[in-house]
Amino acid sequence: MFISKEMIHSLHFLIYLMEHKKVLIVYNDYGISYLFKKILDKPNVTYVTANSFTEVEQILLESSFDLIITDVTIEGAFTNEYLYYLKTKLPGTSIVILSEMNQNDIKKEVKSLGIHDFISLPTTVTDLNNKINCFF
Amino acid sequence: MIEFIRYGLDYFFFGYGIALFLCYFGFVLLAIAAIKSNAKRAEFLNVNDIKGANDLPSVSLIAPAYNEGKSIIINVKSLLSIQYPYYELIIVNDGSKDDSLEQLIKEFSLEKAIVPQVSNLISHAKVRDVYQSKDLKYKHLTVIDKDNGGRADALNCGITYANTNLVLCTDADCIIEQDALLKMVRPYLEEIDREVIACGGAIGIANDSIIKNGTLKELRLPKNIVARIQVVEYIRAFLLGRMAWTQMNGLLLVSGAFGLYPRQRVLEVGGFDHATVGEDLELCIRLRAHMERLKKPYDVVYIPETLCWTEAPASFKVYITQRDRWARGLWETIKKHKYLFYNRKYRATGMLFFPYWVYFELGAPIVEFLGLIYLIVCASLGIINWPFAIALFAAVYLIGCIFSTVSILLYTVNFKHYAKPSMVIKLLLAAYLESFVTHPVMVFAEMKGYFKKIFGIKSTWGTMSRKGFTTIK
Amino acid sequence: MGLQDLIVFIYFLLFIMVLLWAALAYSLIYRYFRTKERIKIKMKVIDAIALRFLDHKRATYKMHWLRRYVQSKRQRWFIAGIFLKVNNVITTLDDTSLKTMAADIGLTKVLSQDLKSLVWQKKAKALLFCYELGLTEHLKTITSYRNHSHILIRREAQIALVVLLGWKSLKLFPYITYPISLWQQIRIIEKLKIYHPEPIEKFVILACQTENPYVMELLVRIIRSFDLEHFKGYSIAQIESPELFLAETALETLQSFELNTLDVNQINLSLQRMGQSPFKLKVDAFISQHGNRLSQQL
Numbered sequence: 001m002f003i004s005k006e007m008i009h010s011l012h013f014l015i016y017l018m019e020h021k022k023v024l025i026v027y028n029d030y031g032i033s034y035l036f037k038k039i040l041d042k043p044n045v046t047y048v049t050a051n052s053f054t055e056v057e058q059i060l061l062e063s064s065f066d067l068i069i070t071d072v073t074i075e076g077a078f079t080n081e082y083l084y085y086l087k088t089k090l091p092g093t094s095i096v097i098l099s100e101m102n103q104n105d106i107k108k109e110v111k112s113l114g115i116h117d118f119i120s121l122p123t124t125v126t127d128l129n130n131k132i133n134c135f136f
Numbered sequence: 137m138i139e140f141i142r143y144g145l146d147y148f149f150f151g152y153g154i155a156l157f158l159c160y161f162g163f164v165l166l167a168i169a170a171i172k173s174n175a176k177r178a179e180f181l182n183v184n185d186i187k188g189a190n191d192l193p194s195v196s197l198i199a200p201a202y203n204e205g206k207s208i209i210i211n212v213k214s215l216l217s218i219q220y221p222y223y224e225l226i227i228v229n230d231g232s233k234d235d236s237l238e239q240l241i242k243e244f245s246l247e248k249a250i251v252p253q254v255s256n257l258i259s260h261a262k263v264r265d266v267y268q269s270k271d272l273k274y275k276h277l278t279v280i281d282k283d284n285g286g287r288a289d290a291l292n293c294g295i296t297y298a299n300t301n302l303v304l305c306t307d308a309d310c311i312i313e314q315d316a317l318l319k320m321v322r323p324y325l326e327e328i329d330r331e332v333i334a335c336g337g338a339i340g341i342a343n344d345s346i347i348k349n350g351t352l353k354e355l356r357l358p359k360n361i362v363a364r365i366q367v368v369e370y371i372r373a374f375l376l377g378r379m380a381w382t383q384m385n386g387l388l389l390v391s392g393a394f395g396l397y398p399r400q401r402v403l404e405v406g407g408f409d410h411a412t413v414g415e416d417l418e419l420c421i422r423l424r425a426h427m428e429r430l431k432k433p434y435d436v437v438y439i440p441e442t443l444c445w446t447e448a449p450a451s452f453k454v455y456i457t458q459r460d461r462w463a464r465g466l467w468e469t470i471k472k473h474k475y476l477f478y479n480r481k482y483r484a485t486g487m488l489f490f491p492y493w494v495y496f497e498l499g500a501p502i503v504e505f506l507g508l509i510y511l512i513v514c515a516s517l518g519i520i521n522w523p524f525a526i527a528l529f530a531a532v533y534l535i536g537c538i539f540s541t542v543s544i545l546l547y548t549v550n551f552k553h554y555a556k557p558s559m560v561i562k563l564l565l566a567a568y569l570e571s572f573v574t575h576p577v578m579v580f581a582e583m584k585g586y587f588k589k590i591f592g593i594k595s596t597w598g599t600m601s602r603k604g605f606t607t608i609k
Numbered sequence: 610m611g612l613q614d615l616i617v618f619i620y621f622l623l624f625i626m627v628l629l630w631a632a633l634a635y636s637l638i639y640r641y642f643r644t645k646e647r648i649k650i651k652m653k654v655i656d657a658i659a660l661r662f663l664d665h666k667r668a669t670y671k672m673h674w675l676r677r678y679v680q681s682k683r684q685r686w687f688i689a690g691i692f693l694k695v696n697n698v699i700t701t702l703d704d705t706s707l708k709t710m711a712a713d714i715g716l717t718k719v720l721s722q723d724l725k726s727l728v729w730q731k732k733a734k735a736l737l738f739c740y741e742l743g744l745t746e747h748l749k750t751i752t753s754y755r756n757h758s759h760i761l762i763r764r765e766a767q768i769a770l771v772v773l774l775g776w777k778s779l780k781l782f783p784y785i786t787y788p789i790s791l792w793q794q795i796r797i798i799e800k801l802k803i804y805h806p807e808p809i810e811k812f813v814i815l816a817c818q819t820e821n822p823y824v825m826e827l828l829v830r831i832i833r834s835f836d837l838e839h840f841k842g843y844s845i846a847q848i849e850s851p852e853l854f855l856a857e858t859a860l861e862t863l864q865s866f867e868l869n870t871l872d873v874n875q876i877n878l879s880l881q882r883m884g885q886s887p888f889k890l891k892v893d894a895f896i897s898q899h900g901n902r903l904s905q906q907l
Contacts, residue, residue: 031651031691032698038659039699053349073187075314077349078217080273100188100697103221112272121188122700122803125662176730180737180761181792184697189795191830325792328760328823400887527615534622541629549636557637564630 021045021136022063026056026070027098036069036098039125040132053077056086065093067135072099072106083113094135098128142519149507153532156496160539166380171440171550174379181326183318187219193324194222195317195396196298200290201227201308205234209243211308214350216277220317225277226294227308231261231284240279245271251278253296258407260293261285287392288408288415295399295407304396305408305416309447311342311352312394316443320396323437330433333423334397336390337443338374340553341367343450352445355553357562360450365574367448368567372543378438386489387436388424392416394444401426412472414465421473421490428482441551455574456581463501463585464595470498501582508579533571540567647687650678654691661710662701675714686734689720693741700803708742717744724750729759736765740772740800748773756786764793771797775805779816782824789823797827798834808835817843822852829855833862841866842875848892849879856888860895868899 023040025047027033033049040047048065050056053076068086073079086095094116099106102120110118119131186192197215201208215225229237240246246267261283269277282293291305302324306312316337323332343358358364381387390397395416405426408415420436427434449455470493477494479486514520544563547554554560588595657675678684692707701707711717723735724747736754739747751773754766767785770778801808808831816828817840829847832840844866847859863876876896883889 029694031655032694034652035655035659035695035699038656039662054353073219073314076351076353078213079219080275081213081216081349084273100184101219101221102188103190106221109272109275121698122696123698124700128699177761179730180733180765185796189799190834191791191795191798193791325795326790328788328790524612524615527612527619531615531619531622534619534626538622538625538629541626541633545629545633545636548633555637555640557634560633560637564633 021066023047023067023069024056024059024065025049026068026074027051028071028073028075036128039128040069045136051075053082056082060089064090067132068093068095069098069132070095072097072101072110080109080113083110083115087114096132096135098123145510149503149510152503156500157535159492159496160376163376163380164539164542166383167376167546170379170383170438171375171546173383174440175550177326178322181322183315186318186321186325187221189221192220192222193302193321194224194300195220195302195304195321196294196300196399197223197225197304197306197317198291198294198298199225199227199306199308199310200230200287200294201232201236202230202284202287202290203232203234203236204308205232205236205239207309208236208239210347210350211310212240212244212277212350214311214347215306215308216274217314217350218312218317219314220321222300223276223317224298224300226297227277227279228290228294229279229281230286230290231282237279237281241267244269244274244277244279246277246279249278251297254299255296255403257403258292258296260289260296263293266297286410288410288412291415292407292410295402298399300399302396303399303402304394305392306395306444307393307446310339310393311347311350311445313443313445314351316394319439319441319443322439323435324396324398327435330435331401331427332398332437333401333427333434334387334390334395334420335437335439336378336387336395337439338378338441339370339391339393340442340445341370341448342445343447345445355445357554357559358448358450361566361569362452362455362574363448363450364562364566365570366455368540368544368563368570369574370448371547371563372540374438374442375440375543375546376539379440381489382436382438384484384489385435386484386492387438388421388485388489388493389417390420390436390438393446395420397423409472412465412468413461414469417465418469418472421469421476421485424485425473425476425482428485442553452577455577456584459578459581460585460588460595463582464589466493466498467586467589470494501579502586504579505583536571537568540564540570650684650687651691654678654688655695658692658695658707658710661707662699672714679714679716679719685716685719689716689734689738692716693738696741708744711742717742721747729762733759733761733765736762736769740765740769743773743804745773752781755781756784760787763787764790768793768796768800772800772804776801776809776812779812782816782828783819783821785819785821785824787823788821789827794823794827794830798830801831802834808837810837810839813837813840822850822855825850826852826855826858829858829862833865836865838866841868841872845872845875845879848876849882853888857891860888860892864895873899 021044023045025033025036027036027049028051030049030051033051037047037049048059050059053074056074068090070086074082077085083095086093096117096119097110097115098119098121100121102118107118117131119128197218199211199215204211212225212227227240229240246269248265249268251266251268264281264283267279267281269275278297280293280297282290285293295303302321304317304320320335320337323335341358341363342352342355343360343363345352345356346354357367378387378389392415401423402419405419405422409418409422412418424434424436449458473490476482476486476490478491482490511520541564544560544567548560554563587593654675657672675688678688692711696707720735720738721744723731724739726732726735736751738744739751751766751769754762755770757763757766767789770781813828813831816824819825819828825847829844831837832844841863844859844862847855848863850856850859873896876892880889880892880896883892
């Protein structure tokens with residue numbers, strides 16, 4: 001059977017697409033979201049950052065994501081409604097909370113909204129990478 | 137004799153004016169010191185650190201609503217968007233005649249709930265029902281539906297249901313900055329030897345601004361000149377006046393639209409007074425008097441940053457109604473607490489702060505009004521030195537403009553809300569028009585309020601018709 | 610005052626007005642450029658920090674520009690602020706840590722000089738930086754500030770001692786004479802939880818000798834936060850305190866523990882000695898709640 005070069009390229013592209021992941025990082029401080037992006041950087045993963053609810057809405061209009069890493073509170077929306085919005089907008093996407101606001105009540109509330117994981121800040125680079133890698 | 141009276145009046149008005157300008161000049165210096173010290177202290181208590189802290193005082197946000205159907209949903213969403221780990225929101229529907237309650241029930245999936253009253257120390261109109269949401273998203277929300285009793289009564293009702301350390305009294309038509317509570321609890325977290333009995337935040341005007349999801353998306357200056365002038369008025373009052381009083385610990389007023397109090401202290405003094413339309417000023421003075429009687433050290437604090445946005449009257453009719461009410465509230469409160477006037481028992485509150493309010497807050501419109509009559513009489517008698525009078529007017533006008541410019545400068549340097557050059561220019565122009573556009577109307581409205589009180593003319597809260605915020609989905 | 614004088618005065622007022630306009634224009638322009646510059650610096654510093662976290666050997670060579678910023682008085686505290694912000698979200702150890710990076714770029718050295726500054730703000734900030742980045746070498750200086758007359762210097766020094774010495778610092782608690790704010794108590798407990806999560810009870814016992822009600826309140830909070838059940842007797846003893854804030858915190862702490870009959874009896878004894886007050890009603894309600902629970906258990 002003859003396999004053309006184009007077919008091999010297409011196959012590679014398909015594999016790339018299958019393996020390639022898109023992650024949205026949402027944090028109020030643009031410097032910190034950029035830091036997370038840098039720390040979590042790895043091949044086959046594209047990171048997009050947003051710093052407000054308006055930006056999140058805009059980004060979600062244009063593309064979908066495999067994972068959302070977000071602070072529990074975000075400028076421009078109230079906590080529970082924001083998380084509910086993410087859950088309904090991207091039902092199949094995992095959501096991980098990465099927040100300094102890590103009181104037990106908040107964790108419980110977030111869990112009841114169906115969030116997959118809660119990473120309390122501060123955390124270590126290794127812990128952060130390990131926990132996020134579980135989703136790939 | 138006539139000459140003697142004339143000179144007497146001349147010197148009285150001149151002396152009063154000089155005293156007022158000296159006070160304002162002092163306020164500028166004190167306000168600069170207060171803003172600087174506030175900014176320095178804030179560096180050591182970051183809002184992000186507070187966000188993640190345990191053991192923070194819990195806060196109940198109490199917002200009375202009366203016929204707010206036009207904007208109730210967006211405003212409740214705004215109040216829900218506050219970032220604070222330990223808070224509950226209590227909306228008190230004060231017998232609204234419109235569909236506010238139905239809208240709330242529908243939007244937030246409310247159902248009747250049995251919520252016990254935490255305290256019965258203060259009375260209020262009958263509660264019909266208490267509602268809480270079935271939806272987990274809104275678990276912090278409680279809606280109390282009660283018979284109409286006025287704003288003070290509704291706040292008292294909310295306080296009796298609050299089960300927290302602090303209560304934040306606000307209005308259902310306010311848009312609150314998301315991190316407002318984190319900033320407002322700062323003084324309570326830092327207090328050591330003085331108990332903070334009230335904390336207020338600056339209030340800004342958001343007419344024609346863009347609201348999205350209950351948060352201020354884009355701050356714009358009001359297009360209407362009456363509302364725009366009030367932006368300057370608010371900046372000046374909050375940044376110069378209240379910050380200066382904070383520096384002296386002499387603040388007698390925490391705005392009703394945004395005031396945080398320790399619940400226990402409010403209960404001790406019997407809550408808000410139903411009998412006055414200036415319930416915010418009255419409560420603050422009563423709390424101070426209470427602490428003076430207990431001989432306990434205390435503080436009343438102000439946060440200079442704008443944390444709460446409201447809609448200002450955009451027509452002269454509504455503006456007059458509002459200022460008339462404020463004047464009546466001031467009159468009623470001063471009358472109720474006249475025992476404080478030069479009363480040594482109440483230390484600086486009685487000897488300095490309260491007398492200032494009598495002379496310069498209550499007295500200023502009266503003196504201005506009398507001055508105007510005196511001017512007309514003198515003009516009709518032809519005893520005015522016109523060139524000198526015009527030059528004097530120009531000087532007084534310029535001094536007023538300088539105070540407004542200083543407050544705009546202080547705001548621009550310290551806060552980011554009005555950072556665009558075009559906005560600053562518009563604000564300056566509005567400030568320079570104030571003396572000709574809104575100020576005479578304000579004096580008229582205040583005199584109207586005083587006349588009502590002097591001649592016992594009954595008057596109510598007054599209808600405050602509003603356009604509502606510009607919201608986008 | 611004649612008309613001429615008044616006109617001169619008007620010119621003077623106009624001059625002040627022009628000065629104010631100039632100040633306004635300057636502040637707007639200054640803010641615009643400063644914001645732009647700071648965004649740029651912030652991203653560069655974050656880039657350098659991220660590189661350090663991931664590959665510290667490679668990162669060390671690339672920091673000359675950062676050293677230059679650190680030497681500038683205008684940017685120094687801004688850079689330190691970025692370090693502290695990152696430290697609040699990412700903790701690191703050893704050679705990849707922010708502590709060593711701050712030392713490498715000379716930030717530690719210049720900020721440590723501020724520890725001896727006469728300006729309270731600089732001194733307090735330097736203390737904050739010391740404990741956030743764990744600079745133990747300044748322990749002696751920090752200890753000398755623990756009873757400083759300026760509230761913020763004192764506060765930051767006391768937090769620094771807890772961070773740097775851990776539970777051992779509780780030995781110094783009986784010597785603290787000034788009141789402690791709620792925020793300081795929150796910070797101390799937070800730092801103990803992050804840096805020294807294992808409590809050492811012998812130091813708690815030493816700290817219990819304090820007579821300062823604010824330190825007592827802090828101890829009661831520590832007892833609750835670290836679940837130190839052996840010390841619940843200390844909390845019971847504080848219920849009778851004339852300081853309401855201490856008594857209330859003690860009651861809150863007791864609510865988080867399982868109480869036995871002996872504990873309840875002890876609280877009952879305290880209750881009998883109390884005068885009529887809303888707090889007495891609270892304690893009463895607490896006792897009846899626990900009494901019911903105990904009788905159900907029996």
